[in-house]
Amino acid sequence: MNQYVFLNERFIATENAGISFRDLAFQRGYGMFDFFRVYNGIALFLEDHLDRFYASAKNMHLPVKQSRNEMRSIIYELIQRNQINHSGIRITLTGGVSPDGYSIAEPTLVIAQQHFQPCTEEQFKKGIRLMSYEHQRQLAHVKTVDYLMAIHLQPKLKAIGADDILYYTNDLVRECPRANVFVVTKEDQIITPSQNILKGITRNKVLGLASKDFLIAEKEITINEILSSKEVFITSSTKEILPVMQIDEVVFRADNNVSQALHKQLQRLIQEYSLVTAE
Amino acid sequence: MNQYVFLNERFIATENAGISFRDLAFQRGYGMFDFFRVYNGIALFLEDHLDRFYASAKNMHLPVKQSRNEMRSIIYELIQRNQINHSGIRITLTGGVSPDGYSIAEPTLVIAQQHFQPCTEEQFKKGIRLMSYEHQRQLAHVKTVDYLMAIHLQPKLKAIGADDILYYTNDLVRECPRANVFVVTKEDQIITPSQNILKGITRNKVLGLASKDFLIAEKEITINEILSSKEVFITSSTKEILPVMQIDEVVFRADNNVSQALHKQLQRLIQEYSLVTAE
Numbered sequence: 001m002n003q004y005v006f007l008n009e010r011f012i013a014t015e016n017a018g019i020s021f022r023d024l025a026f027q028r029g030y031g032m033f034d035f036f037r038v039y040n041g042i043a044l045f046l047e048d049h050l051d052r053f054y055a056s057a058k059n060m061h062l063p064v065k066q067s068r069n070e071m072r073s074i075i076y077e078l079i080q081r082n083q084i085n086h087s088g089i090r091i092t093l094t095g096g097v098s099p100d101g102y103s104i105a106e107p108t109l110v111i112a113q114q115h116f117q118p119c120t121e122e123q124f125k126k127g128i129r130l131m132s133y134e135h136q137r138q139l140a141h142v143k144t145v146d147y148l149m150a151i152h153l154q155p156k157l158k159a160i161g162a163d164d165i166l167y168y169t170n171d172l173v174r175e176c177p178r179a180n181v182f183v184v185t186k187e188d189q190i191i192t193p194s195q196n197i198l199k200g201i202t203r204n205k206v207l208g209l210a211s212k213d214f215l216i217a218e219k220e221i222t223i224n225e226i227l228s229s230k231e232v233f234i235t236s237s238t239k240e241i242l243p244v245m246q247i248d249e250v251v252f253r254a255d256n257n258v259s260q261a262l263h264k265q266l267q268r269l270i271q272e273y274s275l276v277t278a279e
Numbered sequence: 280m281n282q283y284v285f286l287n288e289r290f291i292a293t294e295n296a297g298i299s300f301r302d303l304a305f306q307r308g309y310g311m312f313d314f315f316r317v318y319n320g321i322a323l324f325l326e327d328h329l330d331r332f333y334a335s336a337k338n339m340h341l342p343v344k345q346s347r348n349e350m351r352s353i354i355y356e357l358i359q360r361n362q363i364n365h366s367g368i369r370i371t372l373t374g375g376v377s378p379d380g381y382s383i384a385e386p387t388l389v390i391a392q393q394h395f396q397p398c399t400e401e402q403f404k405k406g407i408r409l410m411s412y413e414h415q416r417q418l419a420h421v422k423t424v425d426y427l428m429a430i431h432l433q434p435k436l437k438a439i440g441a442d443d444i445l446y447y448t449n450d451l452v453r454e455c456p457r458a459n460v461f462v463v464t465k466e467d468q469i470i471t472p473s474q475n476i477l478k479g480i481t482r483n484k485v486l487g488l489a490s491k492d493f494l495i496a497e498k499e500i501t502i503n504e505i506l507s508s509k510e511v512f513i514t515s516s517t518k519e520i521l522p523v524m525q526i527d528e529v530v531f532r533a534d535n536n537v538s539q540a541l542h543k544q545l546q547r548l549i550q551e552y553s554l555v556t557a558e
Contacts, residue, residue, distance in 0.1 A: 019302070019305055021389045025304070025306075026305050112300060154340075
């Protein structure tokens, strides 16, 4: 079965979807994207993702030809054409094919769907191990294509057996390259940073769920605070919620009750969303 | 007349040189390059550029299939095929088409030639105006494709009538996005930063030339020092040497004698190199 992508103004077979090597994303790293899951044929939290996509595009000085309605139609036509259960859709927008290789041109738009398996119960139980690294993402509030540092650090991660990176700056916790970070304090308060980070859609959903049963705060967390907290977990569209079992040499011996409870609530929210949207 | 690019393992017509939208440079900004001028059919300072290219590739964990000899042959075959006077060649190497969209795969290699006009006498006389901006390039010593901040700032540059950006961090001058910065002090000493920058090939050539007639130093320059210096100029493969006439609100009323003398010497060096290499 052929798979399609939407490239600029039309659907084409994936194998024919070539990008120019003069594209500003390829030559200058100038591009942005958004990514959301497709669950039971429904684009999860699509309006939140479109909000962020259009905001990122504006911030990057990249005009989007498609109206919001057109974007929704394209996304659902792509889902209809490809028929992939358990998938994700990535909308990428770049500076386009620049005549001088530097100035923003007519943006390139790629909407592509790919297979995607959510984390298993076992992966949740196992949790993840983070390596801290001092780094501040540029244009942190925009979902840019800039993962240079994260990918550059992969061999180091593997060498020490860590799963992901925890960025911090001036002793303050920021985020993982593709996820937000939460701590549960010994007083059962739930805290997540709000400055100089990308505000994830799952982060916002989890904050909403947590506020019903916990005191929540969006504020700075120091490295010392995170290392002495009761529970740490990360959130993202692909990972939902995952407990952090270790940061550098510090092992958390947490029961992860809070992340477990919130994970169940998030999964319920996802199911409800897909049912209500399908009607 | 058809133009060719070298893509991975073969020469193909430019219009057929499509890159996958799953390439790590396109999706994650993970790529690097080098760029050199072709002058009278000669690849200028090719060995210096190949040194830096292979060093960048190693630092980025990207294996290069082609030996140095093979790389030289490909470059000269490209020059033969395309026959473009006044041109530049860009060798781009990326993380390749990654199955999971994140892990480094088999690298993508693109060697492409493009038209290029060196600066005119008038442009040299006019010089350029810089806008200072606090920013530190990531992996500064590697020629990565990361120009996110530089391109993001273009509308701001245009709004105030500046030509380029002067990056600084903690009050210390770093570099322009595509050029190195030199100052001439009131005592006729020539200084250029050497930490947390990309060391340009032209920068090194100019340091060599300047050392014959001047005291030179590779060391930190503060913003105050640059603003109170006698002359400021930038160096790059495309711009050679260009005097800086203004930084933010500070206008330099320099005669630019030093940059003019060095520019003549650099142009002589370029001519000599092309003549000697052609033999």
